[in-house]
Amino acid sequence: MSSKTLPSIRRQLLTITIALMVIITLITYFMANNYSKNAAQISYDRLLASAALQIFENTHIDYHEIIVDLPSATFETLSMASNDRLVYQITQNQGEHLTGYNGLYQHILQKADTQWQRAEYDPRDNLLIQFWEGDYKGENYRFILLSDKLYEVGESFDVNILIGQTTQARDQLAYEMNLNVIQMVILTFVIAIVLILLGVNQILRPIYSINKKIRRRSPTDLRPIDMSVPKEMADLISTINHFISQLEVSLNHLKRFTGEVAHQIRTPLAGLKSQAQNAIEETDEKIRTEQLNRVLYSTDLLDSTVTQLLNQATLAHRFHSQPLITLSLPELVKSVCRDVAVSAIQRGVIITYQGDDNLMINGDSFALSQMLRNILENAIKFSPQNKEVNVSTELHSTDSGYIARLCVADQGVGVPDAQKQHVFERFYKSKGDPRAGSGLGLSIAKEVAEHHNAAIKLLDNSPSGLIFEINFPLMLTEDEH
Numbered sequence: 001m002s003s004k005t006l007p008s009i010r011r012q013l014l015t016i017t018i019a020l021m022v023i024i025t026l027i028t029y030f031m032a033n034n035y036s037k038n039a040a041q042i043s044y045d046r047l048l049a050s051a052a053l054q055i056f057e058n059t060h061i062d063y064h065e066i067i068v069d070l071p072s073a074t075f076e077t078l079s080m081a082s083n084d085r086l087v088y089q090i091t092q093n094q095g096e097h098l099t100g101y102n103g104l105y106q107h108i109l110q111k112a113d114t115q116w117q118r119a120e121y122d123p124r125d126n127l128l129i130q131f132w133e134g135d136y137k138g139e140n141y142r143f144i145l146l147s148d149k150l151y152e153v154g155e156s157f158d159v160n161i162l163i164g165q166t167t168q169a170r171d172q173l174a175y176e177m178n179l180n181v182i183q184m185v186i187l188t189f190v191i192a193i194v195l196i197l198l199g200v201n202q203i204l205r206p207i208y209s210i211n212k213k214i215r216r217r218s219p220t221d222l223r224p225i226d227m228s229v230p231k232e233m234a235d236l237i238s239t240i241n242h243f244i245s246q247l248e249v250s251l252n253h254l255k256r257f258t259g260e261v262a263h264q265i266r267t268p269l270a271g272l273k274s275q276a277q278n279a280i281e282e283t284d285e286k287i288r289t290e291q292l293n294r295v296l297y298s299t300d301l302l303d304s305t306v307t308q309l310l311n312q313a314t315l316a317h318r319f320h321s322q323p324l325i326t327l328s329l330p331e332l333v334k335s336v337c338r339d340v341a342v343s344a345i346q347r348g349v350i351i352t353y354q355g356d357d358n359l360m361i362n363g364d365s366f367a368l369s370q371m372l373r374n375i376l377e378n379a380i381k382f383s384p385q386n387k388e389v390n391v392s393t394e395l396h397s398t399d400s401g402y403i404a405r406l407c408v409a410d411q412g413v414g415v416p417d418a419q420k421q422h423v424f425e426r427f428y429k430s431k432g433d434p435r436a437g438s439g440l441g442l443s444i445a446k447e448v449a450e451h452h453n454a455a456i457k458l459l460d461n462s463p464s465g466l467i468f469e470i471n472f473p474l475m476l477t478e479d480e481h
Contacts, residue, residue: 036177348385355393382412
């Protein structure tokens with residue numbers, strides 16, 4: 001079953017970065033657009049304020065009459081925006097006309113109502129300067145209203161200066177400023193996209209190099225990958241190299257195991273064939289019976305070997321696929337003892353058990369059952385009739401903490417010290433012992449123990465026999481600690 005293909009890292013990086021660039025560009029555009037409008041607004045508002053201030057400075061009282069002397073420079077400055085039109089009116093007190101467009105002040109005052117905006121700056125203290133923007137005679141105008149008092153001995157006069165200017169020039173200025181910003185943003189966006197493309201390719205180059213290096217290798221090339229990679233990819237290279245080393249060990253193990261299996265199976269098959277041929281040609285019934293018995297023995301041995309090989313293959317698979325779980329060691333031991341009790345009785349051997357009932361370990365119940373079964377069958381096979389095989393579990397204290405100890409003691413002939421180091425080797429058989437089996441049972445037991453981080457060793461029993469001692473790491477509860 002093929003796994004689902006996810007989008008490429010390159011595409012994801014480009015998509016994310018381009019999306020971010022688009023968002024940043026839009027934000028920049030709106031900020032620049034707002035800034036250009038505000039900048040143009042403030043620039044022309046200051047011109048209007050300056051014009052209104054100059055008019056006010058040239059307004060004075062002469063014999064109880066307000067005299068307005070309009071400075072020409074004021075209107076020349078405002079007329080620099082050639083496409084704009086100007087309207088103005090100067091009034092006194094409650095809107096009495098002095099000069100300018102008659103009725104403009106009252107019309108704009110009613111239309112603006114409460115929408116006047118205070119100036120963001122004050123060119124002179126105590127001046128009331130307000131702005132309003134709206135439609136006047138079908139065009140958009142920006143109006144400024146400056147209000148102040150003129151004083152004469154014994155009385156004062158309110159002076160209102162209202163100036164309006166169309167917004168074409170300021171809109172054009174905002175447009176030009178905004179256009180410059182947009183051009184700069186577009187240029188920056190294009191440069192950023194090019195740099196992002198180059199950066200993404202540079203970042204992904206080590207991945208392409210690793211892929212190319214592995215793809216060019218032959219299936220038999222299991223050397224570690226040796227190449228310079230970024231820090232973030234060092235763990236990936238380390239994991240790949242670890243996997244390669246495990247694969248190499250597994251392949252070497254499989255190659256060696258296959259050779260040994262072929263030899264171990266070929267030998268009893270050759271013996272079976274030879275004995276069967278001799279039995280066919282033999283005329284003596286007694287000799288033929290002996291030959292057929294040897295055929296049966298060889299068949300049993302071959303059956304035992306194949307069974308153990310299948311068990312070992314099953315365990316090898318479980319070691320890599322099944323997690324360890326918390327289980328009771330005494331319960332597992334008692335279950336296996338009950339399973340082999342019948343075969344033990346048939347051989348005239350008694351199995352006894354004693355031990356603690358609360359020893360919890362992390363383990364695979366199937367693998368541990370196979371380990372204990374192999375050890376028990378070995379002990380039963382080498383035990384004399386009417387003897388006991390004693391199985392025990394106990395909590396044991398060591399310098400490094402507590403362990404769960406499992407012991408299987410028989411009263412057989414034992415194993416010489418010189419041979420103890422070979423007992424757990426695959427296909428090892430005691431020389432000259434007709435009861436020797438496939439030579440796989442104890443090697444499987446050792447593999448299971450090592451998979452559970454348990455130490456297995458052989459000890460001499462007294463007065464004779466052998467003790468299998470297996471020490472497991474103990475799982476303790478908080479109360480037990």
